[in-house]
Amino acid sequence: xxxxxxxxxxxxxxxxxxxxxxxxxxxxxxxxxxxxxxxxxxxxxxxxxxxxxxxxxxxxxxxxxxxxxxxxxxxxxxxxxxxxxxxxxxxxxxxxxxxxxxxxxxxxxxxxxxxxxxxxxxxxxxxxxxxxxxxxxxxxxxxxxxxxxxxxxxxxxxxxxxxxxxxxxxxxxxxxxxxxxxxxxxxxxxxxxxxxxxxxxxxxxxxxxxxxxxxxxxxxxxxxxxxxxxxxxxxxxxxxxxxxxxxxxxxxxxxxxxxxxxxxxxxxxxxxxxxxxxxxxxxxx
Numbered sequence: 260x261x262x263x264x265x266x267x268x269x270x271x272x273x274x275x276x277x278x279x280x281x282x283x284x285x286x287x288x289x290x291x292x293x294x295x296x297x298x299x300x301x302x303x304x305x306x307x308x309x310x311x312x313x314x315x316x317x318x319x320x321x322x323x324x325x326x327x328x329x330x331x332x333x334x335x336x337x338x339x340x341x342x343x344x345x346x347x348x349x350x351x352x353x354x355x356x357x358x359x360x361x362x363x364x365x366x367x368x369x370x371x372x373x374x375x376x377x378x379x380x381x382x383x384x385x386x387x388x389x390x391x392x393x394x395x396x397x398x399x400x401x402x403x404x405x406x407x408x409x410x411x412x413x414x415x416x417x418x419x420x421x422x423x424x425x426x427x428x429x430x431x432x433x434x435x436x437x438x439x440x441x442x443x444x445x446x447x448x449x450x451x452x453x454x455x456x457x458x459x460x461x462x463x464x465x466x467x468x469x470x471x472x473x474x475x476x477x478x479x480x481x482x483x484x485x486x487x488x489x490x491x492x493x494x495x496x497x498x499x500x501x502x503x504x505x506x507x508x509x510x511x512x513x514x515x516x517x518x519x520x521x522x523x524x525x526x527x528x529x530x531x532x533x534x535x536x537x538x539x540x541x542x543x544x
Contacts, residue, residue, distance in 0.1 A: 367448070
């Protein structure tokens with residue numbers, strides 16, 4: 260059937276607009292991909308590059324989402340073994356983000372805040388050492404309220420404000436009156452199990468922080484002392500940390516979109532992430 264009069268004009272205008280809009284989007288996506296690939300190529304030349312591995316379609320997927328889903332939340336899940344450098348990576352990425360000086364750019368959800376309250380078990384055992392002798396583990400997915408964390412992440416993606424719990428690593432108490440988290444353009448979530456089955460499917464980008472075991476061990480013992488664990492108690496927990504990492508964390512290396520080097524300096528993390536954000540800011544889209 261032939262279109263006539265106003266119908267023909269309206270249909271032509273819609274087609275014409277969509278054509279040029281899509282063409283413009285394609286040009287911007289191409290520009291973003293080129294800018295990000297240039298940064299990645301420069302990173303490869305470093306003795307300690309930040310990015311150890313990038314999936315083939317990651318850069319293109321990021322560019323498309325930035326251009327085509329301007330108002331939607333971008334959820335990045337960052338995992339790795341205990342003391343691998345997840346928190347350091349997130350904190351220094353934030354320092355690059357805040358240079359933009361705009362509200363609503365990022366929100367951080369930390370898996371550590373969602374540990375279940377086990378203060379009763381610790382008191383009954385009398386010490387961490389005795390608690391670990393019972394076979395209790397802080398290093399399995401069951402020790403963390405992943406269901407609540409997933410609910411909070413989904414709520415943030417849908418534009419709602421949430422209040423994360425607060426956890427005391429010395430007393431093992433969990434409190435509901437944690438920090439208020441507001442929706443943002445980028446949500447960074449980091450922790451041991453953010454890429455585990457049941458929660459990883461909501462992530463837009465999956466990141467794994469890789470650090471050699473000997474470095475992890477040194478960092479872990481230093482942090483354990485700050486949390487009141489020394490001697491036999493620390494030894495018992497680290498043995499459990501290593502065992503559970505093999506079962507629950509290391510396998511997620513295979514499904515990550517990007518493998519991050521846990522040995523790079525904080526200054527270099529800021530430098531690279533700043534370049535990425537600057538490249539995106541400089542492109543009109």
